[in-house]
Amino acid sequence: MKLAAIDIGSNAARLLITEVVTDEKGKSQFNKLNLIRVPLRLGFDVFDTQVISPEKEQHIIKTIKAYRALIDVYEVEHYIACATSAMRDAKNATAIISHIKHETGIDIKVISGDEEASFIYENHIAENLDTDHSYLYIDVGGGSTELTFFNDNQLVFKESFNIGTIRLLKNQVEEVKWDQMKDFIRVKTKGFKEIICIGSGGNINKVFSMSKKKDGKPLSLELLKDYYKELSSFSVPERMRLYNLREDRADVIVPALSIYINVMRWSDAREIFVPKIGLADGLIHILWNTINNPAHVSS
Structure with a gap:
């Protein structure tokens, strides 16, 4: 199964496309197919003015449109899209997210710092x-x-x-x-x-x-x-x-x-x-858990 995660950070936006293969013992292996990073640098707007400029908004929309095309080309079955600190602080985040949804069909969730910390752990490296x-x-x-x-x-x-x-x-x-x-x-x-x-x-x-x-x-x-x-x-x-x-x-x-x-x-x-x-890897794990156990977490 092919999954994708979009992480819109304060410095860059990332698209991670992963194929999950499950062996006969039920163990899942996560194979990265592609990782694309675009330096949106939203924080340079938001941490100064508390809003994302029209120029940056257009840049985000173009980026998400490109990500949408790649998600379709890779025949991704499920995706998850999240935004972090800059979007948390931006007063016009709701309007921009609505605009992105209208232009690309991609739903973006702004996650809290607490959620961000949890999602990164979903990689279970320490185990x-x-x-x-x-x-x-x-x-x-x-x-x-x-x-x-x-x-x-x-x-x-x-x-x-x-x-x-x-x-x-x-x-x-x-x-x-x-x-x-x-x-x-x-x-x-x-x-x-x-x-x-x-x-x-x-x-x-x-x-x-x-x-x-x-x-x-x-x-x-x-x-x-x-x-x-x-x-x-x-x-x-x-x-x-x-x-x-x-x-x-x-x-x-x-x-x-x-x-x-x-x-x-x-x-x-x-x-x-x-x-x-990073966060995108954790989001892939969250998405996989949600698909296999819908009660685990809501995306």
Whole structure:
């Protein structure tokens, strides 16, 4: 069965098309057929003006039309479409979502930060890791950071903070917000087993690729600090040239590293695994669960 997930974030929109194959034992395997990313950068509008501009609206509609065409070409049977932080903050989000529905037939749901944290966990990465540690999922986006914490395969907390890469670039994160996140992490993770982090989001995936580490090997906190120091010393054009980064990655990678580093420091974590998953992957799992067990969750 072919499934698709659309994730409209504050920095980019993604379409993930996946084929789910179930073996004779009933175990499902998720095979990625295509992943398309378009740098919409909605947060640059919304975090300044609280609305999405007409130009950005047209860009979104063109993007979703293209995604709709790909969904049809791949003969996708079921899809799910969600929007996160920028759409949560945009005063004209309802009108734009209605316009998108009229133009493309695609229904988009704006999800809360709490839902976002839950959906990312749907990848169940921690279940394949040892139980000698606690695990803290860190998903860094343009508008928010989602944290989900597990101990002995049990959810301890999930929390969303309005600290994201675009908000940081625009100097819209007050010190008090950092303090709230720091206090929350320190209090909520105290007394548990040693914590290992699991990172998701385009920036940590890019850092992992740059590190040349083998899949399944973690990155150390010290390595992230080294990358932060190194990348911070260059301008955006220099980062683009020296590290072969797109502009929409080169500008946000440094603020993203600052978030991952702080969360790891405050949780006393020394390593972070980067399984190259994100919200779109979690949405595929949610959709699959819904199809197989409609009572599981409503999409």
